[in-house]
Amino acid sequence: MAKARVYVTLKEGILDPQGKTVLRALKALGYDEVQDLRIGKYMEVSLDGDDLTELGSRLEEMCEKLLTNPIIENYRMEVED
Amino acid sequence: MAKARVYVTLKEGILDPQGKTVLRALKALGYDEVQDLRIGKYMEVSLDGDDLTELGSRLEEMCEKLLTNPIIENYRMEVED
Numbered sequence: 308m309a310k311a312r313v314y315v316t317l318k319e320g321i322l323d324p325q326g327k328t329v330l331r332a333l334k335a336l337g338y339d340e341v342q343d344l345r346i347g348k349y350m351e352v353s354l355d356g357d358d359l360t361e362l363g364s365r366l367e368e369m370c371e372k373l374l375t376n377p378i379i380e381n382y383r384m385e386v387e388d
Numbered sequence: 389m390a391k392a393r394v395y396v397t398l399k400e401g402i403l404d405p406q407g408k409t410v411l412r413a414l415k416a417l418g419y420d421e422v423q424d425l426r427i428g429k430y431m432e433v434s435l436d437g438d439d440l441t442e443l444g445s446r447l448e449e450m451c452e453k454l455l456t457n458p459i460i461e462n463y464r465m466e467v468e469d
Contacts, residue, residue: 308423314430315430316430316432326431329431329454329455332454333450333454336450336453336454338446338450339436340435340436340437340443340446341433341434341435341436341450342389342434342435342436343432343433343434344431344432344433344434345431345432346429346430346431347429347430347431347432348427348428348429348430349395349396349397349427349428349429349430350407350410350425350426350427350428351397351424351425351426351428352422352424352425353422353423353424353425354421354422354423355420355421355422355423356421362421365419365421369414369417369419369422372417373410373413373414373417374410
């Protein structure tokens with residue numbers, strides 16, 4: 308059994324209205340040190356199998372097909388035992 | 389200028405319908421090795437200031453007040469130069 312983590316972020320230049328809203332709210336609360344905030348997704352995946360290389364390449368396929376939108380999002384992933 | 393990352397996950401025992409839906413979709417696509425999948429949030433924050441300890445404790449406050457829901461979510465954070 309392996310555990311994987313996938314971090315999904317919006318590509319640079321893609322608007323992030325959710326992040327902008329949170330940024331404004333933080334400033335309204337007096338957190339003036341916050342210059343920018345962008346919100347992405349974080350996924351924890353439990354995978355059956357021992358071959359981490361194989362699992363990694365299967366997970367990459369899942370990311371491209373379903374877990375992310377490669378047009379507007381970047382992702383990075385980690386797979387470990 | 390410092391950069392921080394905040395990872396937000398649902399607490400154990402809290403239902404994750406979004407994750408369950410994605411899990412089912414992956415299985416329907418033939419990815420039978422996926423045992424579980426939970427979806428959280430990932431935030432990248434740019435902070436003005438040099439005192440990482442101070443910035444970290446301010447960010448922790450932001451997490452408790454606005455960025456996360458401490459009743460149902462856990463979070464961890466990293467602050468770096």
